[in-house]
Amino acid sequence: xxPDVNPETVSDFVDxxxxxxxxxxxGRPNVGKSTLVNxxxxxxxxxxxxxxxxTRNRVAGVLTSQSAQVILLDIPGFQKPRxxxxxxxxxxxxxxxxxxxxxxxxLPANEAIGKGDAFIALQLRAVGVPTIAVVNKADLVSxxxxxxxxxxAAALGEFENVMLVSAKTxxxxxxxxxxxxxxxxxGPKYFPDEILTDxxxxxxxxxxxxxxxxxxxxxxxxxxxxVEVLExxxxxxxxxxxxxxAVYVERASQRPIILGRGGQKIKQIGxxxxxxxxxxxxxRVYLDLLVQxxxxxxxNPGFLGRLGI
Numbered sequence: 001x002x003p004d005v006n007p008e009t010v011s012d013f014v015d016x017x018x019x020x021x022x023x024x025x026x027g028r029p030n031v032g033k034s035t036l037v038n039x040x041x042x043x044x045x046x047x048x049x050x051x052x053x054x055t056r057n058r059v060a061g062v063l064t065s066q067s068a069q070v071i072l073l074d075i076p077g078f079q080k081p082r083x084x085x086x087x088x089x090x091x092x093x094x095x096x097x098x099x100x101x102x103x104x105x106x107l108p109a110n111e112a113i114g115k116g117d118a119f120i121a122l123q124l125r126a127v128g129v130p131t132i133a134v135v136n137k138a139d140l141v142s143x144x145x146x147x148x149x150x151x152x153a154a155a156l157g158e159f160e161n162v163m164l165v166s167a168k169t170x171x172x173x174x175x176x177x178x179x180x181x182x183x184x185x186x187g188p189k190y191f192p193d194e195i196l197t198d199x200x201x202x203x204x205x206x207x208x209x210x211x212x213x214x215x216x217x218x219x220x221x222x223x224x225x226x227v228e229v230l231e232x233x234x235x236x237x238x239x240x241x242x243x244x245x246a247v248y249v250e251r252a253s254q255r256p257i258i259l260g261r262g263g264q265k266i267k268q269i270g271x272x273x274x275x276x277x278x279x280x281x282x283x284r285v286y287l288d289l290l291v292q293x294x295x296x297x298x299x300n301p302g303f304l305g306r307l308g309i
Contacts (some may be wrong), residue, residue, distance in 0.1 A: 039173055062071055062198070102180070107153045110145075209245055226248045244290070252295065
């Protein structure tokens with residue numbers, strides 16, 4: 001015989017349930033996945049660029065509230081492995097999809113929803129996790145266009161919710177977080193409350209530098225560039241942090257492109273990166289950038305391991 005249940009007690013228990021888990025963030029290039037993750041986390045943990053394949057690692061953004069801990073997994077895009085780098089990038093995608101308790105499927109408000117989006121929807125269907133579809137960049141289109149995009153997004157699959165957001169302005173982001181929490185099972189906290197990402201500061205610093213390199217260079221450079229923080233130490237006699245980092249390219253002809261005439265481009269890259277690094281670390285920074293040729297680094301497993309890829 002089942003015991004008597006007080007409805008009020010059940011309601012209190014439901015309110016006290018803590019949910020936790022991993023939500024993989026997917027979408028085709030340049031739909032604003034990393035920008036949305038940064039907006040949700042409230043801190044820049046993933047670099048942003050209009051160049052494809054900007055994200056090379058699985059980066060976890062941790063959102064902790066009184067009722068849940070949502071771990072957003074910002075991952076590289078789906079791709080055909082061509083070298084050791086892209087093999088590892090696809091492995092990061094596969095691992096994240098296997099670990100996922102839910103998914104956040106990001107689509108554009110300002111571009112046609114097409115075959116690339118349908119392909120990703122198919123992959124999500126195969127994984128079988130509850131998914132929220134969000135149409136991002138709502139700030140760039142009219143209300144009528146936004147509604148049309150929402151309808152097209154909804155037609156791609158059976159989603160828990162289809163929402164309109166703008167990662168740039170914050171539109172709809174406050175409503176998105178509780179919806180993400182409801183995707184997750186009951187579980188423990190995986191990270192302490194103060195942790196916002198699983199990535200160390202040295203790695204984040206290297207990514208901020210790479211972001212500025214991508215912004216300052218043309219199509220030839222992005223896939224060929226990597227950054228390694230060689231030293232990062234607080235200066236004993238002041239509040240400065242000394243950072244020495246190497247910007248690697250694959251060919252000697254690419255080095256002068258990064259340096260620029262008279263070293264002006266690398267100075268610009270360093271100046272812009274330093275501002276973001278100081279915001280990250282909360283202290284003044286002296287940044288020394290080296291530009292070095294590292295041939296075929298994308299095919300070198302040991303070197304990729306050094307870079308944390």
